[in-house]
Amino acid sequence: MSDMMDDMEEGGEGVVKKFMFVNRKAPHGTIYALEGLEVVLISAAFDQDVSMVFVDDGVYELIKGVNTKGIEVKDFSKTYRALEGYDIEKLYVEKASMDARGLTEDDLIVDVTVLDSNEMANLMAEQDVVISY
Amino acid sequence: MLHIVNKSATERNSLDSALRMATKGSALLLIEDAVYAATKGSVAAEKVQSAMADVQIYALGPDLDARGMSARVLDGVKVVDYGGFVDLVTEHNSCQSWL
Numbered sequence: 001m002s003d004m005m006d007d008m009e010e011g012g013e014g015v016v017k018k019f020m021f022v023n024r025k026a027p028h029g030t031i032y033a034l035e036g037l038e039v040v041l042i043s044a045a046f047d048q049d050v051s052m053v054f055v056d057d058g059v060y061e062l063i064k065g066v067n068t069k070g071i072e073v074k075d076f077s078k079t080y081r082a083l084e085g086y087d088i089e090k091l092y093v094e095k096a097s098m099d100a101r102g103l104t105e106d107d108l109i110v111d112v113t114v115l116d117s118n119e120m121a122n123l124m125a126e127q128d129v130v131i132s133y
Numbered sequence: 134m135l136h137i138v139n140k141s142a143t144e145r146n147s148l149d150s151a152l153r154m155a156t157k158g159s160a161l162l163l164i165e166d167a168v169y170a171a172t173k174g175s176v177a178a179e180k181v182q183s184a185m186a187d188v189q190i191y192a193l194g195p196d197l198d199a200r201g202m203s204a205r206v207l208d209g210v211k212v213v214d215y216g217g218f219v220d221l222v223t224e225h226n227s228c229q230s231w232l
Binding site: 025026027028029030056057060063064065066067068069070071073075077100101102103107 | 139140141143144165166169172173174175176178194195196198199200201202203204205214
């Protein structure tokens with residue numbers, strides 16, 4: 001990140017790299033999902049090429065119809081809808097992960113691109129930076 | 134014996150261990166990320182389904198709500214609130230939390 005900031009300070013334009021944030025955790029059992037989302041929102045300030053992917057239990061982060069009143073924690077599921085406003089529009093979900101959990105695109109709170117595992121692997125391989133939660 | 138599981142069955146093996154050790158007539162309470170195992174269509178649901186013959190399965194309602202999973206609960210799973218959680222603990226002579 002420090003290289004990136006130096007580039008931006010020196011050149012003005014800066015270098016645009018492909019960043020992928022990989023989400024693999026269910027939303028409330030650990031802090032990873034919420035913290036990962038916060039990092040993605042921060043990354044938007046650096047005008048990078050950001051992709052957000054959801055695999056394994058990470059697909060549970062995007063489920064709609066959430067009500068967190070009973071467990072008294074923040075419902076951050078609606079924040080995924082705000083990503084578009086930060087120009088983070090590349091959201092990908094692995095089909096096998098949804099299938100293993102009985103989920104379809106209709107269960108998700110945002111529009112996503114569904115990829116098979118090979119497509120996901122290729123997308124991951126072409127990134128400059130991969131950050132995983 | 135009341136077995137309590139709080140980790141996702143598609144991330145950890147604590148549900149497998151709990152079900153392996155649960156004797157006939159015992160109870161299993163799914164809380165936190167473990168509630169996903171009680172939802173229709175999940176690969177973990179098959180394990181819960183086949184355990185139902187011998188073990189009564191419960192899931193904590195507020196944790197299902199917080200995960201948007203309340204409408205997907207498997208038939209035969211009893212949903213309890215926090216008061217029900219306390220009742221289960223008092224009704225059984227011992228508890229095992231599979232952390």
